[in-house]
Amino acid sequence: MPFTSIMKTGYYLDVQGTSDGFLFQKGMVGEYDPSFIGALYYYHYSTHQVQLLDTAGPANGVVRDIRLVTVAGNYAAYIKSDNSLEGWEFWLVNLTNGKLTLLDSPKTTPSQQYPSNFAMDGQNVVWSSLIFQNGKAVSIMRIYNMAQNTTKTLFTDIVASPATIYLYRPAIYGSVITYAKIPFGAQTTTSDTIWRMNIDGSGVQQIATTQYANVNIAMDANYAAWDEDTGNQPILDVYNLQTNSPVTLPSNMCNRPQLYKTLLTCIQWAQPSILVINLSTNAYSIIADPAVYTSLTQDRIIWSDDGENVVHWVMYPAGI
Numbered sequence: 140m141p142f143t144s145i146m147k148t149g150y151y152l153d154v155q156g157t158s159d160g161f162l163f164q165k166g167m168v169g170e171y172d173p174s175f176i177g178a179l180y181y182y183h184y185s186t187h188q189v190q191l192l193d194t195a196g197p198a199n200g201v202v203r204d205i206r207l208v209t210v211a212g213n214y215a216a217y218i219k220s221d222n223s224l225e226g227w228e229f230w231l232v233n234l235t236n237g238k239l240t241l242l243d244s245p246k247t248t249p250s251q252q253y254p255s256n257f258a259m260d261g262q263n264v265v266w267s268s269l270i271f272q273n274g275k276a277v278s279i280m281r282i283y284n285m286a287q288n289t290t291k292t293l294f295t296d297i298v299a300s301p302a303t304i305y306l307y308r309p310a311i312y313g314s315v316i317t318y319a320k321i322p323f324g325a326q327t328t329t330s331d332t333i334w335r336m337n338i339d340g341s342g343v344q345q346i347a348t349t350q351y352a353n354v355n356i357a358m359d360a361n362y363a364a365w366d367e368d369t370g371n372q373p374i375l376d377v378y379n380l381q382t383n384s385p386v387t388l389p390s391n392m393c394n395r396p397q398l399y400k401t402l403l404t405c406i407q408w409a410q411p412s413i414l415v416i417n418l419s420t421n422a423y424s425i426i427a428d429p430a431v432y433t434s435l436t437q438d439r440i441i442w443s444d445d446g447e448n449v450v451h452w453v454m455y456p457a458g459i
Contacts, residue, residue, distance in 0.1 A: 142426065142453040145182075154443040154450055155210035156436035157234060160184050161450060162192070162215055163443070164205045177204030179217060181234065182450075193239065195219040198226035210234075210434070212261020214285060216242070218253050227253035231264060231283070242283055242290070243268070256308040262286065263338060265293070265316055267307035269323070276304035276323070282316075282338060293340045310358040314338050315380065317346070317363040319353040333365060335380070346378055347385070359398040362386065362418060366394035366405070375405050377418065389423050390414060399435035402455065406430055413442065415456070426453060 155162045160183040177195040182188075195203035196219070203221040213235045220227040229243040245251055248270060257266030263284050270277040278296040283289070293316075298304050309318040320332045333347040333356070351367040351374070358364070364377045373394035377386040393405035393414050401419040406412075411429035416422070428451060430442040441452040 142428065142451045144449050144451050154432070154434060154441060155208050155215065156434040156439065156441040156452070157181075157210055158437050161434070161441050161452075162208055162210055163450065164208055164217075177206075177219070179205045179208065179215070179232075192232055192234075192237065193217075193230065197221075198228075201226055203227075207255065207257070209257065209259055211259040214259065214261060214264075216257060216259050216264050218255075220253055229254055229257070229266065231285075240288075242266070243281070248279075256306065258310045260311045260313065262313075263311055265309045265311045265338075267309060267318075269304065269306070278304050278307060280307050280309065280318075293336075308353060308356050310356045310363065311338070312358050312360055315358070317356060317358050317380075319349075319356050319365060321353055333363070333378070335363070346383070347376065349376070355395050357396045357398050359400060361401070362398055362403070364396035364398055364403060364405075366396060368394075372409065377403065386418060387421075388416060389421050390416075395432055397433050397435045399437075402435060404433045404435060404440055406433070413440070415440065417456075424456065 160181060162181050164177055164179050179192045181190040181192050195205050198221055201221045203219050206218050208217040214231055214233055216231050218227055218229055225245055231240040231242055251268050251270045254266040254268040263282055265282045267280040276298050280293045282291050282293055304323045306321040306323055307318050309316055314337055315335060316338055317335045322329055329352045331349045331353045332345055334345050336343040349367050351369050354366050354368050356365040361381050362377055363380055367374050372392055375391040375393050375396055379386050393407045395406045397404045401417055403416045403418055405414050407414050413426040413430050413433055415424045433440055433442045439452045439454050443450050
């Protein structure tokens, strides 16, 4: 599939598409330039201008970066971190007016690890994090509603030993959350479970058990998709949320899924490329370009090529 390339200069991570452009960040703590403070930018298709949205800024005199950028609707969520338990913050930015909202930090909950597992759908942000206090481990899942400006705890697990705690890796769309329940410190041979529940915390239901450890999970109105790390070649699973049944794919040797309506993308590693599948027809195509992650918007697939430091996109094929 032919694609468009742009933004040749710089080093980009976490490229995320919107209806009018894409977000990217520069600077990683300890990489390339250890003194560089990370920043989040927004490139607009309509004006071809780059807008600075936020900078990480130091915490307690230590430089930080911006990581795990996630976009949905008119919002982006991301972490500012210096790789410590004390120096991180979890932020939300309104892409329309630039308003910043602090969602979580160690000041809110001391001894809390930064939430490396979070998701959003343009209306709500859901995240999970771990707290280690007084010899006990606590796993928490929270949800923030943009319109109401409210945060609620969905559930809390408290165990006497960190060895028995679970991590929760969520995805969200509308009134439904799906999540992987992962034993803390799990190896690739560890089996995980996949669950769904309503955003008010009700209707909890297990929908699958993985053969290997889960790494990434995504969902849309009709489907949930997750990958498994076999320790060699990754495999992908897709579940139809409307029929409560697994989906057979033309190829599932890929990982890092993304969903938009009936479109699924994932990363193939054996021959570095992007696999694109129409789940309604099982028709598929391949974008022959190495990528680490993809992002799906209303009209295109977007990704960064870390080897060339280039941002690419391709318009959706007909019928999506």
